[in-house]
Amino acid sequence: MAEKTGLNSVGNMAVVAMVAAWTAVSAPAVSFAQVPNNGSATTAASQQKSFDIPAGRLPEALEAYKKATGVTVAVKVGNTAGEDFQTSAVTGVYTNEAALRAMLNGTGLSSRFTAGGTAVVSIENAESVDVSAPLPNEVAMTKFTSPLLDTAASVTVIPQFVLKDEGVSTLRDALRNVPGISLAAGESGAQGDNLTIRGFTARNDIFMDGIRDFGSYFRDSFNYEQVEALEGPAGIAFGRGATGGVINQENKVPGVTPLINVQAQFGTNLTRRVTADINEPIPDVANGAAFRLNLMVNDSGVAGRPFDAIHRLGVAPSISFGLNTATRFTLSYIHLNENDTPDYGLPWFYNKLAPGVSRYAYFGFADQNFLKTNDDIITAKVDHDFNSHVTVHSIARAANYPRNAQITEPQICTNASIPAPVGGWVPSRPTSSVTGANCPYIPGAVNPSTILVNRNQIQIKSVEGDLWDQTEVNARFKVLGLKHEFVGGVEGGQEISNPIRYGYTISGLNTVPSTTLVNPNTSQVFGGTGYISSIVHTKAESVGLYFVDTVHLGRLFELSGGVRWDRFDTGYNGYQPTAPTGGTALAASSAGTFSRVDAQPSYRAAFVYKPTSHGSVYFDYGTSFNPSAESLALTSITQNVAPEQNETYEAGAKYSFLNEHLMMEGAWFRTEKDNARETDPNNSNNIVVAGNQAVKGVQVSAVGRLPQGMDIVAGYAYLSSKVLYSPFYPTSVGYQLANVPKQTFNAFITHRLPGHFNAGVGGNYVASRTASSTTPFVPLTFGAATTFAAGSAPCGTATTTTCYQVLSTGMKQVPGYWVFNLMLKRSISEHLEVQANVNNVLNRFFIDLPHPSHLIPGEGANALMGLNYKF
CATH class of the missing domain: 3.55.50.30 (Phage tail protein beta-alpha-beta fold)
Structure with a gap:
C-alpha cells in the first residue's frame, strides 16, 4: 500500500510539474x-x-x-x-x-x-425531429480530446441502446457488433474472454475505464455505460500490446438525475436474469453528491449444450462527491462472482471437426468440471479543473481476480508439430491421445463409432492481481495563434499472477477414463490420479510516460503527434513439488527464477483534413511492442527474447449524415509484426523470436438513429493476413494467421411499428478461420515407415533413421457461418416495456470459438422474454 501511495503522489507531482513547465517555457507565446x-x-x-x-x-x-x-x-x-x-x-x-x-x-x-x-x-x-437518444459522439476516456468525427482512428462505440435492443449480457456478445474482431476459445492456462483485433491476439488488451483489466474471466455487461473498440495504433495511449487495438469497458457512474431501471429476462435456454440500475442524487451533501448501484443475478444454460451452466452474481456500487464543483471524486467497487459448468466442446480430427459427432455431444464430467471466479475491483477517480483550459484526471485501482477451474478437453489424435507438404517427410505419425500408439483412424476411411476420445484435464487454481495508478493532464491553449490540445500522463503499478497447475498424466498416458466419440458416457463418475505439475509466482512492475499534442491548423487541418516510454520489469519463479512416479516433470526451462526488463518508446503521428464540419479524412501511424512476459509468463528461453515490434498505417474517412443521426466511416490499414514469437518445432518448451507477420485490410461501419424510429448498426471488414517470414516454420509462409477470418459482417436494424411496437432483425457472418499461424495445414495420410542411415534421413535430427512420407494434407480450419437474430418490443406504459429476442433463429450449427486443440460450438436457437421497468 505504501508503494501505491508513493506512486500516486509521484504521478500527480509529475503531471502538475509537466503542465507548469510547459506553461512557463511557452509563456510569452501562449495565450x-x-x-x-x-x-x-x-x-x-x-x-x-x-x-x-x-x-x-x-x-x-x-x-x-x-x-x-x-x-x-x-x-x-x-x-x-x-x-x-x-x-x-x-x-x-x-x-x-x-x-x-x-x-x-x-x-x-x-x-x-x-x-x-x-x-x-x-x-x-x-x-x-427524432425523439430517440442520440448517437455517442466521443470516447469517455480523457486520453482522446476530439469528438469521434475528428479522431484519427477507427473507433466503434457500442452504446446502451444497441446492447439493450440485442439483449446483450456479456462483453463477448457486445463485440460481435464491431468489424475486424473475432472471438476464440480461452487458452489452456487462461480462461475467460479471448479475442483477436485486426488479426492479432488481444486477450491482454482489454481495459476498464482506461486501465488494463488483467483478469482471466468472462465479463458481464450489467454495469456498462458503453463499450469502446479502438482499432489501429494504440500503443502510445495504452502501453504494451495493443497490436491491433484495444477494448475499453466504460462503467456507469453516479449522476444528478434520479433513476430506477429494472430489467428481467427469461429464456428457453433456462435463462433467468435480473438487473437493476439505481441512481440517487444527494444534492445537499459535499457540494453535490450522488450514489449509484447496479445489481445482476444470472442463471442460464447454453442452447445446444445440455450440460453447460452459467451462474453469475454482480454488485457494483459507486458514489461521487463534488459534482457541482471544480473537484469531483468517485469511488466505485465491482464484485463479480461466477460458478459455471464449463465446456471445451468437440474434438478435432486432423484438420476438421470429428466425423459423426453430434452438436449436443458432451465429453466432460458434469460432477467435476467447474469454472469459479470471484473478482473484486475497487477504483477511485479524481477530476480537478484548474480553469476552463487545464484539467487533471487521476484514477487508481486495486483488483483481485481469483479463479479455480477444471475443464475437460476432448482429443482424438495428437497435433502435427510442423506442416510438412505433400511429398515431404516427417519423423513420426500422429499418435492416439488415448493409447499413445500411432493413431489408427485414417481420414475418409474411418467408422466414427470406433473412435475413442481422450478426456484431457485442464486444471488450474490462480490469483491474478493489479495495483495501478494513472494521472494525466488535459490542456487547451494557443501558441503563435495556433490552438493546441495537449494530453500528458504518467501511469504505473504492478500486476501479479500465481497459477498452480495440475496434471493427470502418468507414464505418458492420461489416468482419466476415455469415452467414445459417437456415444460419450455423460454419467461416468470422474476418476484419475491428479498431482500438482507446477507452482508459479510472477510479478511485473511497470511505468509509462506519454504525451500527445494536437495542433489545429486553421479550420481545415489538424496535426497530432506523441511519444510514450514504457518500462516493463518482470520477475518469475516456477517450481514443482515431487510428482508421482511416471508423472510429467516440469520442463527444465520453466523451473527456476527468471527476470526480464524491457524499456522502449512508442510513437504516433496523425493528420486530419476536415473538408466540412460533417466529415473528415485522416492518416494515422503508430508503433507498439509486445514483451516476452506480456501475459506474466517467462522461461529460461524467453527471458532472453526481445519484444515483438509492431508498426501500423491507417487511412480513413468519416462522415455524419442526417443532422448527425447517422455516422459512417471507412478505413484502410496495414499492421506488420516483426520478431513474432514462435514455438521451437524441435522443442516445444522453447519459444523463439523469429519471423514476420502482416495483416492488411479495409473496414466500413455505420451507426444511426434515423427518423421514424429506425436504428442501425452495421459493419464489414476484409482482412488479408499472412506469415511473411518464418525460419522455423517455412511452409507456413503465405498462409493465414490463426483465428483471422478474411471477411466479417454484422448488422442489426430496428424500426418503429404501429401499435407501440418496435422490431429488429440482424445477423453476423464470419468467414473460415485457421487454427494455427505456424501449422495452418496438417498431414492427413502417410506412406509406410522408411528406414534411412543415420545422418541421411530427410526428417528429424542427425540421429533420426525412420521417416514417413506425407501423401496428402488439409487446411486445419473451421468453416464460415451466418447467424440471424430477431427482436420485438412494445411499450406498455411510460415506464414499462416488454421485449423478446430470438437468437440464431435458423438453429445453425457452427463453431464459434476455435482453439488449436478443441472446438466450441455456438449456441443453438433460443428465445428471451424480458420486462424493462424505468422510473
Whole structure:
C-alpha cells in the first residue's frame, strides 16, 4: 500500500510539474482564449463550468442544467414540455452555450440565448425531429480530446441502446457488433474472454475505464455505460500490446438525475436474469453528491449444450462527491462472482471437426468440471479543473481476480508439430491421445463409432492481481495563434499472477477414463490420479510516460503527434513439488527464477483534413511492442527474447449524415509484426523470436438513429493476413494467421411499428478461420515407415533413421457461418416495456470459438422474454 501511495503522489507531482513547465517555457507565446463580454446574453452563454449531466428526458436534463448554470430555459416545442425528447449526456468543461448545444445534439432541437440572459429551446426543423437518444459522439476516456468525427482512428462505440435492443449480457456478445474482431476459445492456462483485433491476439488488451483489466474471466455487461473498440495504433495511449487495438469497458457512474431501471429476462435456454440500475442524487451533501448501484443475478444454460451452466452474481456500487464543483471524486467497487459448468466442446480430427459427432455431444464430467471466479475491483477517480483550459484526471485501482477451474478437453489424435507438404517427410505419425500408439483412424476411411476420445484435464487454481495508478493532464491553449490540445500522463503499478497447475498424466498416458466419440458416457463418475505439475509466482512492475499534442491548423487541418516510454520489469519463479512416479516433470526451462526488463518508446503521428464540419479524412501511424512476459509468463528461453515490434498505417474517412443521426466511416490499414514469437518445432518448451507477420485490410461501419424510429448498426471488414517470414516454420509462409477470418459482417436494424411496437432483425457472418499461424495445414495420410542411415534421413535430427512420407494434407480450419437474430418490443406504459429476442433463429450449427486443440460450438436457437421497468 505504501508503494501505491508513493506512486500516486509521484504521478500527480509529475503531471502538475509537466503542465507548469510547459506553461512557463511557452509563456510569452501562449495565450488562453478569452471570450469578450458583449452583454448579458454573451456573458451567460460564455461562462465556463464543469458539467456532469446524464442522458435523459428533456425536462429533467434542463432542470439539471439550470442547477448547474443558473440559466433559465424556456421550452417552445408545441403543447408539451418536451417529455418525449431524449437528451445527450454532457460531461466535462463547457461554456453554458456549448453545454446546452451538446445536450440537445441529435434531438432536432436548437437553442439560443436572449438579451436577458435566458435560453430558448425550440424545434429546429419539425420534419427532422427524432425523439430517440442520440448517437455517442466521443470516447469517455480523457486520453482522446476530439469528438469521434475528428479522431484519427477507427473507433466503434457500442452504446446502451444497441446492447439493450440485442439483449446483450456479456462483453463477448457486445463485440460481435464491431468489424475486424473475432472471438476464440480461452487458452489452456487462461480462461475467460479471448479475442483477436485486426488479426492479432488481444486477450491482454482489454481495459476498464482506461486501465488494463488483467483478469482471466468472462465479463458481464450489467454495469456498462458503453463499450469502446479502438482499432489501429494504440500503443502510445495504452502501453504494451495493443497490436491491433484495444477494448475499453466504460462503467456507469453516479449522476444528478434520479433513476430506477429494472430489467428481467427469461429464456428457453433456462435463462433467468435480473438487473437493476439505481441512481440517487444527494444534492445537499459535499457540494453535490450522488450514489449509484447496479445489481445482476444470472442463471442460464447454453442452447445446444445440455450440460453447460452459467451462474453469475454482480454488485457494483459507486458514489461521487463534488459534482457541482471544480473537484469531483468517485469511488466505485465491482464484485463479480461466477460458478459455471464449463465446456471445451468437440474434438478435432486432423484438420476438421470429428466425423459423426453430434452438436449436443458432451465429453466432460458434469460432477467435476467447474469454472469459479470471484473478482473484486475497487477504483477511485479524481477530476480537478484548474480553469476552463487545464484539467487533471487521476484514477487508481486495486483488483483481485481469483479463479479455480477444471475443464475437460476432448482429443482424438495428437497435433502435427510442423506442416510438412505433400511429398515431404516427417519423423513420426500422429499418435492416439488415448493409447499413445500411432493413431489408427485414417481420414475418409474411418467408422466414427470406433473412435475413442481422450478426456484431457485442464486444471488450474490462480490469483491474478493489479495495483495501478494513472494521472494525466488535459490542456487547451494557443501558441503563435495556433490552438493546441495537449494530453500528458504518467501511469504505473504492478500486476501479479500465481497459477498452480495440475496434471493427470502418468507414464505418458492420461489416468482419466476415455469415452467414445459417437456415444460419450455423460454419467461416468470422474476418476484419475491428479498431482500438482507446477507452482508459479510472477510479478511485473511497470511505468509509462506519454504525451500527445494536437495542433489545429486553421479550420481545415489538424496535426497530432506523441511519444510514450514504457518500462516493463518482470520477475518469475516456477517450481514443482515431487510428482508421482511416471508423472510429467516440469520442463527444465520453466523451473527456476527468471527476470526480464524491457524499456522502449512508442510513437504516433496523425493528420486530419476536415473538408466540412460533417466529415473528415485522416492518416494515422503508430508503433507498439509486445514483451516476452506480456501475459506474466517467462522461461529460461524467453527471458532472453526481445519484444515483438509492431508498426501500423491507417487511412480513413468519416462522415455524419442526417443532422448527425447517422455516422459512417471507412478505413484502410496495414499492421506488420516483426520478431513474432514462435514455438521451437524441435522443442516445444522453447519459444523463439523469429519471423514476420502482416495483416492488411479495409473496414466500413455505420451507426444511426434515423427518423421514424429506425436504428442501425452495421459493419464489414476484409482482412488479408499472412506469415511473411518464418525460419522455423517455412511452409507456413503465405498462409493465414490463426483465428483471422478474411471477411466479417454484422448488422442489426430496428424500426418503429404501429401499435407501440418496435422490431429488429440482424445477423453476423464470419468467414473460415485457421487454427494455427505456424501449422495452418496438417498431414492427413502417410506412406509406410522408411528406414534411412543415420545422418541421411530427410526428417528429424542427425540421429533420426525412420521417416514417413506425407501423401496428402488439409487446411486445419473451421468453416464460415451466418447467424440471424430477431427482436420485438412494445411499450406498455411510460415506464414499462416488454421485449423478446430470438437468437440464431435458423438453429445453425457452427463453431464459434476455435482453439488449436478443441472446438466450441455456438449456441443453438433460443428465445428471451424480458420486462424493462424505468422510473
